[in-house]
Amino acid sequence: MAGPPKKRQKRDDKPDTQMPQKKFYRQRAHANPFSDHDLVYPTCPEEMDWSQHYPAFTATIPAGVPKDDPITTTDWDDHYLHPRITQDVEVADIGCGFGGLLFALAPRMPQTLLLGLEIRTAVTEFVQEKAKALRIQQDIASREGKEQDLVPGQYQNLSCLRANTMKFLPNLFQRGQLSKIFLCFPDPHFKARKHKARIVSAALNSEYAFVLRPGGKVYTITDVEDLHVWMVDRFEGHAGFERVGEEEVEGDVCVGVMRGETEEGKKVERNGGRKFVAVFRRVADPDWV
Amino acid sequence: MDVDEIINKPSRHPYQCIASVTKGVQSAPNVYLLAACGPRLHSDTGKDEPNGNDEGERPAKKQKTGSSAPSSPNIIKLTVSPDQQHAVAVTDDKVIHVFSVGLDGALQELSERAMPKRPCAIQVLPDNATIICGDKFGDVYSLSLLPKEPSETADATAGARQPQSEQPQPTEQEKPAFKPSATNLTVHTKRNLKALQAQQNQKNFSARKEPLKFEHSLLLGHVSMLTDAVFATRVVEGKERGFIITADRDEHIRISRGPPQSHVIEGFCLGHKEFVSKLCVIPKTDLLVSGGGDEELFVWNWPEFKLLRKFDIAGAMFDAIRGAKDAGKSAVEAAENAKELQPASEHGGKAISMHRINISGLWTAPFANGKGHTETLVLVASERMPALFAVPVNRLQLKKRTELTDCVLAHPPLDVVSIGNSVLVSLDCRSDDGGPLIHVYKLKQGPEAKGSILFDDDEEMMHKLSCLEKVQAEGKFDDKKLDDLLYGVASLRKRKGEDVPRVPHGDDEAEEQAMGVEGYGQMPKGEADI
Ligand SMILES: C[S@@+](CC[C@H](N)C(=O)[O-])C[C@H]1O[C@@H](n2cnc3c(N)ncnc32)[C@H](O)[C@@H]1O
Numbered sequence: 001m002a003g004p005p006k007k008r009q010k011r012d013d014k015p016d017t018q019m020p021q022k023k024f025y026r027q028r029a030h031a032n033p034f035s036d037h038d039l040v041y042p043t044c045p046e047e048m049d050w051s052q053h054y055p056a057f058t059a060t061i062p063a064g065v066p067k068d069d070p071i072t073t074t075d076w077d078d079h080y081l082h083p084r085i086t087q088d089v090e091v092a093d094i095g096c097g098f099g100g101l102l103f104a105l106a107p108r109m110p111q112t113l114l115l116g117l118e119i120r121t122a123v124t125e126f127v128q129e130k131a132k133a134l135r136i137q138q139d140i141a142s143r144e145g146k147e148q149d150l151v152p153g154q155y156q157n158l159s160c161l162r163a164n165t166m167k168f169l170p171n172l173f174q175r176g177q178l179s180k181i182f183l184c185f186p187d188p189h190f191k192a193r194k195h196k197a198r199i200v201s202a203a204l205n206s207e208y209a210f211v212l213r214p215g216g217k218v219y220t221i222t223d224v225e226d227l228h229v230w231m232v233d234r235f236e237g238h239a240g241f242e243r244v245g246e247e248e249v250e251g252d253v254c255v256g257v258m259r260g261e262t263e264e265g266k267k268v269e270r271n272g273g274r275k276f277v278a279v280f281r282r283v284a285d286p287d288w289v
Numbered sequence: 290m291d292v293d294e295i296i297n298k299p300s301r302h303p304y305q306c307i308a309s310v311t312k313g314v315q316s317a318p319n320v321y322l323l324a325a326c327g328p329r330l331h332s333d334t335g336k337d338e339p340n341g342n343d344e345g346e347r348p349a350k351k352q353k354t355g356s357s358a359p360s361s362p363n364i365i366k367l368t369v370s371p372d373q374q375h376a377v378a379v380t381d382d383k384v385i386h387v388f389s390v391g392l393d394g395a396l397q398e399l400s401e402r403a404m405p406k407r408p409c410a411i412q413v414l415p416d417n418a419t420i421i422c423g424d425k426f427g428d429v430y431s432l433s434l435l436p437k438e439p440s441e442t443a444d445a446t447a448g449a450r451q452p453q454s455e456q457p458q459p460t461e462q463e464k465p466a467f468k469p470s471a472t473n474l475t476v477h478t479k480r481n482l483k484a485l486q487a488q489q490n491q492k493n494f495s496a497r498k499e500p501l502k503f504e505h506s507l508l509l510g511h512v513s514m515l516t517d518a519v520f521a522t523r524v525v526e527g528k529e530r531g532f533i534i535t536a537d538r539d540e541h542i543r544i545s546r547g548p549p550q551s552h553v554i555e556g557f558c559l560g561h562k563e564f565v566s567k568l569c570v571i572p573k574t575d576l577l578v579s580g581g582g583d584e585e586l587f588v589w590n591w592p593e594f595k596l597l598r599k600f601d602i603a604g605a606m607f608d609a610i611r612g613a614k615d616a617g618k619s620a621v622e623a624a625e626n627a628k629e630l631q632p633a634s635e636h637g638g639k640a641i642s643m644h645r646i647n648i649s650g651l652w653t654a655p656f657a658n659g660k661g662h663t664e665t666l667v668l669v670a671s672e673r674m675p676a677l678f679a680v681p682v683n684r685l686q687l688k689k690r691t692e693l694t695d696c697v698l699a700h701p702p703l704d705v706v707s708i709g710n711s712v713l714v715s716l717d718c719r720s721d722d723g724g725p726l727i728h729v730y731k732l733k734q735g736p737e738a739k740g741s742i743l744f745d746d747d748e749e750m751m752h753k754l755s756c757l758e759k760v761q762a763e764g765k766f767d768d769k770k771l772d773d774l775l776y777g778v779a780s781l782r783k784r785k786g787e788d789v790p791r792v793p794h795g796d797d798e799a800e801e802q803a804m805g806v807e808g809y810g811q812m813p814k815g816e817a818d819i
Contacts, residue, residue: 029480033512036783043540044559166512167539170557188481196426196512202552203428203510206545210554224481239552271479285553288530288546 007122011129017140019133022098025126030187031119033166033197041168048172049082050089053159054113057085089113089173092211093182094165095199097263099127101184102158103134104261108253110153112179116160117172127160166199169207176213180254183231185264188224200231202238209240214284217244221258221277223268228276235280244279252279302327302766303726304715304757305775306367307704310376310390320708321394323369323376324715324727324757327766327774328361330378332394333756363774370413375399375434377420379408381774385422387434400436402503410518414531419548421533423518427511429535431548437504508551513537516581516781520547521570523592534577534591536565538781542579544591556594560587564781569651569667571682578667578685580648582782586669586693588685597686602646602669602678605693609676610644616675616697619721623675623700629779647672647778652705654712656681656732656742663710666732666742669693670702672778677702677714679732679742694735696744699724703775711750717775719768727754 011024031037042048051058091109093101096116106114118124138154163172186199195201200220208218218241220231235241249255259265259275268275306325310332313319324331362380369376369390376388376396383404388396406424413420413434423429517536522529531547532555542558542565545551563582570577570591577591584603589596613620628642650670656679658664667685669678678693700716707713711729718724729750735741 038785043562044557170541170543171559175556201510202507204512206509206552206554209552239550267479286550288525288528289550 011125017133017136020126020129022126025098025122027120027122031164033119033164033199037119037164039162039164039168041163041171043171045170045172045174045177050085050113051083053115053161054085054156056154056156057087057113059084059086085113087113088177089115090178091115091180091182092117092165092173092178093184095119095183095186096127096160097123097185099130099158099160100261100263100266101182101258102127102160103130103155104257105254106155106158107151107153108257110157112157114158116158117163117165118160119162119164121162124160124162131155131158131160166204169211173211175210176216178211179213179216181208181212181216181218182254182258183218183220184258184262185222185268186220186227186231188222188227190226195230198227198230200234202234205234205238205240209238209282212282214282216282218280218282219254219258219277220279221262221265221275223264223273223275225274225276228278232278235278239286240282241280242283244281249277249279255279300719300766301726302771303703303717303719303775304331305703306364306378307706307713307715307727308367308369308376309706309708309713310369310373310394312373312390312392312394319392319394321390322706322708322713322727322754322757323367323396325364325367325378327363328380330364330367330376330388330396331757332390332396333754365774366408366411368411368413370417370434371415372417374417375413377411377413377434379411379422381407383407385411385420385432387420402432402436402501404430405501409515412518412520414520414547415522421508421518421520421548423515423535425514427513427515427537429508429510429515429518429533429551430505431508432503432505506548508533508548509535509543509545509554511535511537511541511543513539513541514781516564516566517568519568519570521577521591522547523575532591534568534570536568536579536581538564538783540565540581542568542577542589542591544594558587558589558591558594558596560596564783566778566781567648567651569653571653571665571667571685574682576682576685578651580646580651580669581778582645582647584646586648598688600680600691600693602648602671602693605678605695606644606646606671606674606676609674609678609695609697612695612697613675617699619699619718619724620675620697623673627671627673627675627701632784635785644674645779645782647782649776649778650702650705652707653682654679654705654707654732655710656734657710659734668705668712670705672776673701675699675701677705677744679744681734681740681742684740691740694740694742696730696742698728708750711747713750713754719771725751725754726758727751729754 007024011020014020090112091114093116096102096118099116102114102116116127118127134155138150141149183199189195189197218235222228236243255277259277265275304324304326308323310321310323311318312321321332362382362384364378365381366379374390376390378386380386383406385402385404385408386398387400388398390396404422404424406426408422409425410423411420418434420432420434421429422432515535515537519534521532521534523532533545533547533551535543540561540563544555546553546555561581561583565579565581567580568577575590575592577589578586579589580586580602584601585599586602587596588598610624613624627644629645631641631643633640648669649672652668653665654668655663656666665682666679667682675698677696677698679696680691680693684691698716700718700721702714703717704715705712710731712732714728714730716724716726716728718726729747730744731747733743733745735743
């Protein structure tokens with residue numbers, strides 16, 4: 001679903017340096033997470049070519065594949081011959097929408113690779129286009145010596161991928177690869193019958209635990225109190241997580257950004273609503289019993 | 290075929306699931322075969338049978354699952370506890386039936402438990418007390434083999450054949466009133482408000498699902514459609530540990546710890562490009578064989594999540610199709626029937642019929658090696674193909690191009706079970722009154738290539754089982770319904786573009802219908818933009 005031809009043409013008309021306009025990337029709000037969607041995704045994390053997303057982080061010397069890498073020990077077709085990058089993605093914004101959180105967070109952690117994951121094609125493209133435009137603007141500013149316009153990282157450390165995270169998270173990330181996962185204003189799916197479509201569940205929390213390293217955190221925020229209670233119940237009830245105390249939460253810059261910079265967060269602000277925040281820490285796997 | 294032939298065409302209901310139970314002392318065991326025929330479960334011995342005279346032949350014991358309603362639910366899964374004391378059958382009305390198996394092979398139904406979704410995999414754990422059950426919706430549950438609450442337990446001593454269902458449907462009054470899960474006070478964005486209003490405006494809310502009224506726990510879940518789940522053990526840190534290996538339609542194989550730590554995912558075996566439909570853990574090794582819609586079988590070192598090699602099952606299948614000619618008319622017919630119609634959208638505007646791999650069974654079975662010693666091999670079936678493919682376990686890891694041996698059968702194999710060194714294969718020979726419903730083989734290493742396997746008929750065992758040939762499903766059965774019961778694997782394949790709504794973009798309601806999303810249809814356009 002790339003949008004009707006007219007919208008698409010308008011999107012294409014803009015010069016590279018100009019920011020994309022949201023109105024050309026609007027898309028119906030809900031995509032069924034159970035459908036196949038003709039999604040494109042890597043078979044396994046090794047197959048993913050991240051250099052397309054973070055070209056500034058492409059390894060300059062062709063990185064030798066380590067000897068113990070399963071790829072080198074296979075003797076048939078699947079060799080993943082693509083450029084390597086110097087570090088792994090560490091922060092994932094799941095259901096990132098138009099990417100407000102990412103664009104605010106990236107300059108605050110310029111040494112860390114951030115990835116937005118979004119199931120809607122047009123919305124994903126918006127974030128990608130915006131990142132591209134910002135990078136070019138930064139390039140120009142840098143060439144013209146406009147120091148005051150430069151932001152740390154110059155937006156080279158953020159990207160966005162179309163993905164159904166409820167099915168394909170393990171295709172993208174290795175065990176323990178991530179240090180932070182954001183779940184900002186997830187779709188509430190009010191009906192009990194639809195709770196399986198919620199992005200937080202006992203079963204999915206096991207996958208979040210798998211891709212998070214011990215000590216890593218899941219950040220949640222919502223304007224729906226009931227969903228907040230649900231998410232807290234599901235994470236507190238999962239042996240892989242513990243809730244982070246209030247003091248630590250309030251001291252965390254990421255929480256402030258999450259409250260103030262997400263598109264949904266801003267809307268709630270305008271409507272004078274409440275925002276419910278909860279953060280959970282990934283605890284180490286228990287010893288075998 | 291002339292009209293007369295069609296009218297008089299014999300029809301026999303095949304055995305869709307078979308299993309064996311071993312009873313008695315180790316030195317002189319009695320082995321009973323359990324065979325599911327539509328809604329019925331038969332048990333009969335492969336031993337002790339006086340040769341052939343009709344008087345002495347023991348009739349197969351019948352045990353019908355479920356009620357005697359006109360259309361009784363069909364058995365879709367059958368398994369036996371490791372200690373051989375219990376048999377567990379799943380019927381297509383989502384009910385798990387537990388039977389005790391007597392010393393004489395007689396079955397006695399002990400309990401019926403209705404699961405929330407249709408089970409697709411079931412196993413009794415080595416503790417002989419726990420069942421794990423995976424359902425299509427993606428969830429894996431554990432429940433005790435024998436229901437715990439005394440009131441819920443069917444009274445086996447009273448010989449209750451039809452114990453009360455443990456999950457009675459709630460009556461109208463019992464249904465809890467639906468309560469929307471958010472109030473106007475707790476919703477702040479316009480979008481969420483609209484969604485809530487849309488929901489509140491809807492009239493007939495389905496009530497929250499009644500919790501299952503028996504002890505059970507959710508062990509793990511996939512959002513993708515679950516296709517198989519197996520329990521495997523392995524020594525970790527000097528102790529035997531349990532693992533649950535699950536497979537799904539989205540190409541994943543997941544390794545989780547066994548209960549009570551099943552929330553810990555240890556890793557994934559990723560490499561399949563099409564759905565995974567079957568898993569087979571090779572006993573006493575770290576090997577896992579997986580298959581599905583790919584043209585190859587995958588062999589894994591599962592504790593290390595490492596792909597060891599693949600086997601070209603498509604190549605073996607084409608050999609089998611060629612070989613079908615020598616195997617006679619019915620094999621040729623069956624091979625032809627195994628073709629799938631590919632929609633035009635997949636083939637540049639022209640629908641075509643072709644063979645595809647849809648792995649429907651993976652089993653381990655015994656065979657005699659060159660020295661006459663018993664070893665283990667893996668048997669493979671692809672849905673509707675009248676053939677079995679074999680590869681010895683000790684060749685699974687060889688990097689060299691060991692090929693799969695194919696054995697062309699007269700009809701498609703449905704299930705396989707081993708009794709001693711005999712390999713019993715249940716066949717879909719509904720249209721053929723000549724061939725046996727259960728064909729028995731003895732397998733041995735072939736003389737030529739090292740990995741090749743010969744399938745010899747086991748006449749003796751086939752004769753012993755002849756009583757099962759006489760048991761028929763009562764009444765007529767519908768070919769189409771039987772197909773639905775026996776052949777569900779091919780439908781797992783994803784079709785390009787199939788679930789992308791083919792409606793004008795922006796028509797929210799039509800799109801939602803096309804995508805199966807309800808409840809947000811009332812949202813005005815333009816509001817739904819974040
Ligand atoms: C209400 S929006 C929130 C957007 C953003 N996080 C914010 O706070 O402004 C929820 C987003 O999650 C996306 N989403 C829902 N299910 C998803 C899934 N399974 N995988 C990826 N994204 C998903 C939706 O498309 C939508 O853009």
